[in-house]
Amino acid sequence: MNYSRITQCAHYVPEKIIHNDELATMIETSDEWIYQRTGIRQRHVVTDENTSDLCANVAQQLLTKRGIEANQIDFILVATVTPDYQMPSTACLVQGLIGANNAFAMDITAACSGFVYALSMADKLIQSGNYQRGIVIGAETMSKVIDWTDRSTAVLFGDGAGGVLLENTETKHILAENLQSDGSRANSLTAGFTNNQSPFFKGDLLGNQYLEMDGRQIFDFALKDVSKNICHTMAQLDNQTIDYVLAHQANKRLLDAMAKKTKLPREKFLDNMEFFANTSAASIPILLSEAVEKEILTLNSKQQILLTGFGGGLTWGSLVVKL
Ligand code: ACO
The missing domain is CATH 3.40.47.10 (Thiolase/Chalcone synthase)
Structure with a gap:
């Protein structure tokens, strides 16, 4: 039987951190309001990176940690609602950036459920027996779809990416x-x-x-x-x-x-929304x-x-x- 298993995981967030106090200088809000209602204190935001850059960092970490080459990857799924483009997919950009020449690549759109949906789809691809190993990433640059003058939403979101390497195995893990x-x-x-x-x-x-x-x-x-x-x-x-x-x-x-x-x-x-929103x-x-x-x-x-x-x-x- 073909089953799938998570063999590595990795994450990457952009360097710039915006604390609630800094937001309070831009819009009418306070650290106290945000923290009490949400548990959020800070968020990371991109300054010169896009979603594909965050993903490529994660994908490269997965390869390095596992000690394998990019051409050993059979597929790349990226869950995102903030892609670089509508076409090409962010997953194809990542494939190009890491040189995963033997992979097929596509994005999955299911908003905040995207990673769970993508992991489920990746599991079925491996169960089919046609694919041995895939990268599944959830990644967003929410900062580009937020209205930074709207305090009811601007305080809630952050940018970042995380992902797993999923590989064929003989016992059931999902x-x-x-x-x-x-x-x-x-x-x-x-x-x-x-x-x-x-x-x-x-x-x-x-x-x-x-x-x-x-x-x-x-x-x-x-x-x-x-x-x-x-x-x-x-x-x-x-x-x-x-x-x-x-x-x-x-x-x-x-x-x-x-x-x-x-x-x-x-x-x-x-929970870790305190640090990443x-x-x-x-x-x-x-x-x-x-x-x-x-x-x-x-x-x-x-x-x-x-x-x-x-x-x-x-x-x-x-x-x-x-x-
Ligand atoms: N700072 C200060 N005051 C604020 C802010 C802010 N950032 N945002 C809203 N307020 C004010 C409002 O204007 C309102 O003032 P008023 O009473 O004078 O009209 C008051 O605070 C209450 O506003 P509500 O929107 O009713 O606040 P609520 O208690 O519902 O909290 C929150 C908002 C935290 C978003 C809440 O609805 C919630 O937890 N929702 C869950 C959904 C969620 O977290 N969504 C995130 C993204 S979606 C997802 O990931 C699936």
Whole structure:
């Protein structure tokens, strides 16, 4: 049988850090308001890099850590809603940057659920038996889709990238999964509307290029639908054991509420939004890579972790991964 396993992970964030206090000099807000409502103190933002640069750094780290060449990679999947271009895909740019000549490459768009969706797709590619080894990255430059004059959204997001190397193995490591979407609630979180500037177009041109969010609706969605999804995913497990939950890093209060709702101990929910803010598709792989660096998680240790993404679409989903 062909199964997939995470054999390496890595992350990269741009050097520039914006602390809440610095934001308070730009818009009417305060460190106290932001930290109390979200658990965020600072975020990293790009100054001269784009999403593909962050990804290429992660991909190169994965190759170096594993001691393999770029031409041994069969596919590259990049989950992002902030690509360099609509065409070519960010994944193709990364392929070119690292010289992964034998890989096919494509982007996956599922907002803050992007990494979980991409990891699930990568698992199926490896299960097909046609591909041995792939790179899966979640990466965002949210700074380019944020309206920096809108205090209700500008304080929430950061830039960064994280990823894993996924390889063929004989035993099952992705133990359970449950991916969901609801397009009827698409308007509660949007970014990057493209105006049609064709001389023939007669429709409404008033779409917003910047990120817009109904914060309360997203909070309720995450608490109700995502908590239910976590419980249903865990119910698929024989032993029901979860060592840690790596949930999308939107908001610390949300994780507190989710822990209560799912009846999982709060200590099992890792968090790092204090230092990185919400990095959308990058938040879960950055959290994973940091936890491995800090030796909270160990690859090949048989620890069972639950990854849960949720975001625009609406999209949400969980995977239980045995390390
Ligand atoms: N600084 C100071 N005051 C602010 C700020 C700010 N940055 N932003 C909003 N306010 C003010 C508002 O103007 C409002 O003032 P008013 O009462 O005088 O009108 C007051 O604070 C309350 O505003 P709300 O928007 O109602 O604040 P809320 O308590 O809902 O908190 C938050 C906002 C933190 C975004 C919350 O809705 C939330 O946690 N949502 C969860 C969703 C989330 O985190 N989304 C992130 C991205 S989406 C994703 O990743 C899936």
